[in-house]
Amino acid sequence: DAKTTQPTSMDCAEGRAANLPCNHSTISGNEYVYWYRQIHSQGPQYIIHGLKNNETNEMASLIITEDRKSSTLILPHATLRDTAVYYCIVRVAKETSGSRLTFGEGTQLTVNP
Amino acid sequence: DAGVTQSPTHLIKTRGQQVTLRCSPKSGHDTVSWYQQALGQGPQFIFQYYEEEERQRGNFPDRFSGHQFPNYSSELNVNALLLGDSALYLCASRRQGRDYGYTFGSGTRLTVV
Numbered sequence: 059d060a061k062t063t064q065p066t067s068m069d070c071a072e073g074r075a076a077n078l079p080c081n082h083s084t085i086s087g088n089e090y091v092y093w094y095r096q097i098h099s100q101g102p103q104y105i106i107h108g109l110k111n112n113e114t115n116e117m118a119s120l121i122i123t124e125d126r127k128s129s130t131l132i133l134p135h136a137t138l139r140d141t142a143v144y145y146c147i148v149r150v151a152k153e154t155s156g157s158r159l160t161f162g163e164g165t166q167l168t169v170n171p
Numbered sequence: 172d173a174g175v176t177q178s179p180t181h182l183i184k185t186r187g188q189q190v191t192l193r194c195s196p197k198s199g200h201d202t203v204s205w206y207q208q209a210l211g212q213g214p215q216f217i218f219q220y221y222e223e224e225e226r227q228r229g230n231f232p233d234r235f236s237g238h239q240f241p242n243y244s245s246e247l248n249v250n251a252l253l254l255g256d257s258a259l260y261l262c263a264s265r266r267q268g269r270d271y272g273y274t275f276g277s278g279t280r281l282t283v284v
Contacts, residue, residue: 100275159263161206
């Protein structure tokens with residue numbers, strides 16, 4: 059699985075958009091970008107994933123650059139409850155890859171009132 | 172619909188002892204993975220179980236073993252506990268064939284003294 063690089067920490071004002079970057083310059087053509095977050099004292103929570111097209115769901119939007127070497131997770135209207143560690147994970151999405159998720163250290167997002 | 176349930180939530184053991192942690196997967200899920208998360212780090216993959224067999228294993232010693240039961244629930248056993256085994260142990264489940272959206276439990280906090 060390709061390695062990812064994320065900033066250690068970020069701050070965001072409540073109600074504003076939070077844009078979390080992730081670099082994955084060694085990503086392969088068949089690798090997806092996944093985002094999970096972990097709120098303090100809880101297990102990680104799946105947010106969104108994508109291959110090359112931008113994706114949006116009820117939680118967030120995922121913007122992947124055309125060369126796929128980086129991506130941005132966007133929380134459009136951050137709330138205090140979005141304060142968490144956000145993990146960007148790159149992996150092949152097929153059964154033969156097993157269920158292993160390789161977590162880095164993630165980005166600690168703090169949403170301030 | 173209950174998500175992933177782990178027990179106990181907290182546990183204190185003495186060095187050299189053995190411990191068993193339990194996990195009930197989300198309804199409809201048949202694949203269970205275990206992760207170890209040391210303080211301030213991302214979760215590290217221990218192993219995955221499907222159809223009552225270990226399918227994939229991370230870089231953990233044989234002191235870490237597991238089991239999956241016919242009802243898909245799982246146990247993680249750690250023998251000869253070391254101080255360094257103190258961590259949050261997370262269980263994640265998914266349905267085989269659905270490669271995204273792993274559901275994590277809130278974990279068991281193990282302290283070895």
